[in-house]
Amino acid sequence: MASSLPSRHRALVLEKIGAGFEVKTVPTPQAEAGSAIVRVLSAGVLSYHREIYYGQRHYDFPKPIVGGISAIARIAAVGPDAVALHPGQLVFADCVIRARDDPDSLFLTAIHEGMNERSKKLMRDVWRDGTFAEYAKVPLENCIALDEARLCKELGYTAHDLMYLYLLLVPYGGLRDIRLEPGETVIVCPATGGFGGAGVQVAVAMGARVIAMGRSEKELARLQQYVKKGTPGASVETVRLTGDLDADTSALQPFGPVDAVIDLTPPFASKSTHLKSAIRTLRRGGRVSMMGFVEDVIHWNVMALNITLKGKLMYEREDMVLFVKMLERGLFPKGKDFVDAKTFKLEEWEEALEVAAEYAGIGKVVVIEP
Structure with a gap:
């Protein structure tokens, strides 16, 4: 036709x-x-x-x-x-x-x-x-x-x-792959880029409590304001990254134990320690969706606490179909709030x-x- x-x-x-x-x-x-x-x-x-x-x-x-x-x-x-x-x-x-x-x-x-x-x-x-x-x-x-x-x-x-959608679908594929559940706490790192910011919105729409990590205090504040304006009642906390493994871990610990982490690190930040800091806050049986380019993530906690590390490239067709249903049901903000x-x-x-x-x-x- x-x-x-x-x-x-x-x-x-x-x-x-x-x-x-x-x-x-x-x-x-x-x-x-x-x-x-x-x-x-x-x-x-x-x-x-x-x-x-x-x-x-x-x-x-x-x-x-x-x-x-x-x-x-x-x-x-x-x-x-x-x-x-x-x-x-x-x-x-x-x-x-x-x-x-x-x-x-x-x-x-x-x-x-x-x-x-x-x-x-x-x-x-x-x-x-x-x-x-x-x-x-x-x-x-x-x-x-x-x-x-x-x-x-x-x-x-x-x-x-x-x-x-093309930005939102990537973190949705990762979060669905590790079976993020409503009410769970998830760390999005880093959260201030295009895919990271989209990941915050997606996790909120999935009913999760979000801890957003990033280096820019200004962008973290905008992110928090943006989400809460578009989705009143959304639970979004922010943590500024310092680049120091122990300091970043300490900043995250008040929000733990955390259920899941999604990493969306770009190639230029591949040597960053932020994912290690996030993994240190996971509960026993926690899950990590690795969608970025971090080089070194192995930590004693991974073995000691039965942490699951799952690589994920993009998403599956079923993810797209389900995501569109979420959008059509009005689970995301509308207009300029979106x-x-x-x-x-x-x-x-x-x-x-x-x-x-x-x-x-x-x-x-x-x-x-x-």
């Missing part, structure tokens, strides 16, 4: 790392079995997209490539095997692409080609391009249907607001990448609007 697709459309094309994007007119992809063509409404811009496309982060992917990750989009056409999705439908188009005959072979759209030859082949030959474009081709299973009447008319979200989006056109891609590198934290998202 298809609506009328233009023969060509505009997209941001990267010919080589460091060269920058060009706005080009390219052929519009066609729907085949297992795929959908979406008209992109709002495409997320990562805080480290600039580092990827200019080469500071050495992520491999084929070139030329259309940049971008996940998007809020509208179905424009579907392959003949689609039975639930249809043209006109609002969807979240997800960036985690998995091989259908080998789910362990996965990659992130226009970011990284994955860890084995199978994922590299899948990206190179089938699902190369991202969502910095007017139209994009995505797997059917990566299109998560959104109840537009509920989300946009009743709850008042815009497409730009809904793009915050997110403040900065939007850019395709031609403004350079400014979008620059702004995204600085505009990170709870309730902040940068998007490109093709």
Whole structure:
């Protein structure tokens, strides 16, 4: 099934790392079995997209490539095997692409080609391009249907607001993986970046008591105020990181014993001791979701208290479906209490990448609007 697709459309094309994007007119992809063509409404811009496309982060992917990750989009056409999705439908188009005959072979759209030859082949030959474009081709299973009447008319979200999903889903995948329960206490560390701030919001929506760790007192105060304004009655405490293992442990102990920790450390902070401090406050049988880049976390407590350390990359499709149900049930704040989006056109891609590198934290998202 298809609506009328233009023969060509505009997209941001990267010919080589460091060269920058060009706005080009390219052929519009066609729907085949297992795929959908979406008209992109709002495409997320990562805080480290600039580092990827200019080469500071050495992520491999084929070139030329259309940049971008996940998007809020509208179905424009579907392959003949689609039975639930249809043209006109609002969807979240997800960036985690998995091989259908080998789910362990996965990659992130226009970011990284994955860890084995199978994922590299899948990206190179089938699902190369991202969502910095007017139209994009995505797997059917990566299109998560959104109840537009509920989300946009009743709850008042815009497409730009809904793009915050791509940040919220990452910590949700980690917290669900370690089975965070309502009423439990969870440490989010560090909590002042984009994924960490989103993790605080997600943990609150899941009914947890949150201890947010970060180096910036100003950003921690904003985080606490932001959550309590949007979710009155939310339990959010903050602890400023000093970089001293014992001092940070002492600052956390009044909130313990803690049930769980989620770590979202960026690569540049990989030698930080904050995760060790958090682990020291866990109760017997506590759990840790390791979604970041901390190098050294082993501590006597891990063995002595039967602590579970679980690595997690992104999230599963079921996580996305359940998260959207939470959003549709009104468990998150609405309007400006939910997110403040900065939007850019395709031609403004350079400014979008620059702004995204600085505009990170709870309730902040940068998007490109093709």
